[in-house]
Amino acid sequence: MMKKNxxxxxxxxxxxxxxxxxxxxxAWLAVSLVLLCSSSVFAAEFTLKFTVPxxxxxxxxxxxxxxxxPKTDGRGTYFEGKDVVFLSFRTNIPSQWKIHISGxxxxxxxxxxxxxxxxxxxxxxxxxxxxxSEGESGxxxxxxxxxxEILTGQHLPISYYLELTGDEYEGEYTSIITYSxxxx
Numbered sequence: 523m524m525k526k527n528x529x530x531x532x533x534x535x536x537x538x539x540x541x542x543x544x545x546x547x548x549a550w551l552a553v554s555l556v557l558l559c560s561s562s563v564f565a566a567e568f569t570l571k572f573t574v575p576x577x578x579x580x581x582x583x584x585x586x587x588x589x590x591x592p593k594t595d596g597r598g599t600y601f602e603g604k605d606v607v608f609l610s611f612r613t614n615i616p617s618q619w620k621i622h623i624s625g626x627x628x629x630x631x632x633x634x635x636x637x638x639x640x641x642x643x644x645x646x647x648x649x650x651x652x653x654x655s656e657g658e659s660g661x662x663x664x665x666x667x668x669x670x671e672i673l674t675g676q677h678l679p680i681s682y683y684l685e686l687t688g689d690e691y692e693g694e695y696t697s698i699i700t701y702s703x704x705x706x
Contacts, residue, residue: 576615579675580703583608589682599686605679609645609662612675615705620664622702627656631693638697642683650683653699662701 589601613619623643628636642650645662654660 574614578611578613578615578703578705580611580613580701582701583610587682589684592686598688601684601686602682604681606682607680609678609680609701610675611703613703613705617706618665619706620704621662622659622704623653623662623699624659624702625653625656625699626697628695628697630691630695632691634691634693634695636684636690636695640684640687641697644681644683645678650681659702 584607587603587606589603589606592599592601594600609621611621625638625641627638628641630636637655638653639655641653643653644650651660
């Protein structure tokens with residue numbers, strides 16, 4: 523009788539080659555991945571929160587304006603200060619904000635005065651508008667004039683014009699002009 527050689531496969535027996543071993547390893551890897559992926563998955567979550575504080579910036583570029591020397595044209599004598607003050611504002615408050623202007627009558631020497639309503643003002647290249655009478659205020663602009671621009675801020679030049687009528691006494695006259703930002 524012939525002895526079986528365990529090292530050499532018999533006729534018709536399955537031989538393991540390097541290619542078969544690789545295929546078998548890939549199959550085990552695929553099965554392992556399927557089992558791993560089908561296992562339970564755990565997750566945890568939380569809510570992240572932050573608050574942007576309300577912010578409103580509102581200021582004038584100067585606290586004093588001198589309209590300088592009077593000028594004359596064929597019609598009369600006047601004072602004009604072009605872009606003599608800049609109004610800057612910025613807000614992140616989404617509300618129906620508005621800016622108003624008001625002023626006191628010009629006071630001169632020996633108790634003389636000139637009504638503030640004779641002073642004209644304008645923003646940028648717009649048209650001159652009359653100041654409201656002392657004790658009243660007028661609308662400069664509101665939220666309808668600007669939408670997203672207020673987040674980045676506005677820097678607006680303001681000019682003034684005052685024509686003399688001939689009934690003014692000589693001397694230095696002063697007034698206080700107030701701009702107010704209203705945030706509901």
